[in-house]
Amino acid sequence: MHELPVVMDIIREMDEQASAHGFHKITEIELVIGELSSIVDESVQMYFDVASQNHPCENAKLKFAFEPAMLKCRECGNEFPHEKSFQCPKCGGDAMLVKGSGRSFYIKSFDGE
Amino acid sequence: MKVIIMKELLEANDRLAEENRSYFKENHVLCVNLMGSPGAGKTTLISAIADELQDIQIGVVEGDIASSIDADKLEQKGVHSSQINTCGECHLDANVIRQGAEEIAMKNGIVFVENVGNLICPAEFDLGETVRLLAASVPEGDDKPYKYVPMFSYADVVALTKCDLKEAVGFDTTYFTKGLRAISEAPIYEISLKKGQQREGIKELAAFLRKKYEEV
């Protein structure tokens, strides 16, 4: 439920962008969500559907791009995205989280008319 | 026409968190963000640390969904507390922490923020703390670092609480440590604070926090 304030930020940003670009409608918003960001796409969508009413981004399609955390193998140095295991897919060695990876949450782009 | 903006969200909270960080620094306060599941032993831990660090002033900002039981309990012990009821919110953010901190108006000491019991939501929210302390209790299971990667990767120090229950629940410490080490270098303190029993591990954790306080 902590997604509501960030959805409000998205809508505010889109209000500004729409007037800056002379769009009367925002049709699509692309959001990047890191695996470690604790942001849930379904909650974003749910709050957005309600809160965007009567804003230029009402009915805009939300496109979510997920960014996994990256792990680096302690044995062979291989970097790979975290899926289920902390084990290296190449050599089976133990891996370590790449600091800062998977934490992003940002608006990548939008489209309007 | 597609427009690329790369606009960071969560910026507003992060900005307030930085302001809190300077506020704590100016007042010579070490702020410890204490996170963990409901019942992990957070309040018990604060109370035991206060016993160990009698020469340092201890304050608490309690975050709770609705009650003030924990704050009352600590206040009775002489720990200066303020209560923030989140009214159902799942985590504390930088804004409410500032209000709580100003209410107890502490200078020169350690302020614990007992975050809302939750292993998911608080991970994302920087409060302006210096130390992120995660209380993970033995009965929750040895697989938690594998399942709650954001929370465990975010911790600066882990208190493994209720170690007296290890045998009873079949807790595999090696497996727990291996999972944590994949995502974090945080030191682990194994702690036992069962009522009526010899306390274990708390002196070491208190010494770690004392050192952090001296570094402020």
Ligand SMILES: Nc1nc2c(ncn2[C@@H]2O[C@H](COP(=O)(O)OP(=O)(O)O)[C@@H](O)[C@H]2O)c(=O)[nH]1
């Ligand atoms: N056996 C055992 N019980 C503990 C220990 N630490 C706390 N508890 C108990 O666990 C329960 C929850 O503790 P509390 O500190 O209120 O957890 P919080 O919800 O995280 O603040 C209480 O009944 C405590 O007495 C411990 O080291 N061993």
Ligand SMILES: [Mg+2]
């Ligand atoms: Mg408590």
Ligand SMILES: [Zn+2]
């Ligand atoms: Zn490898």
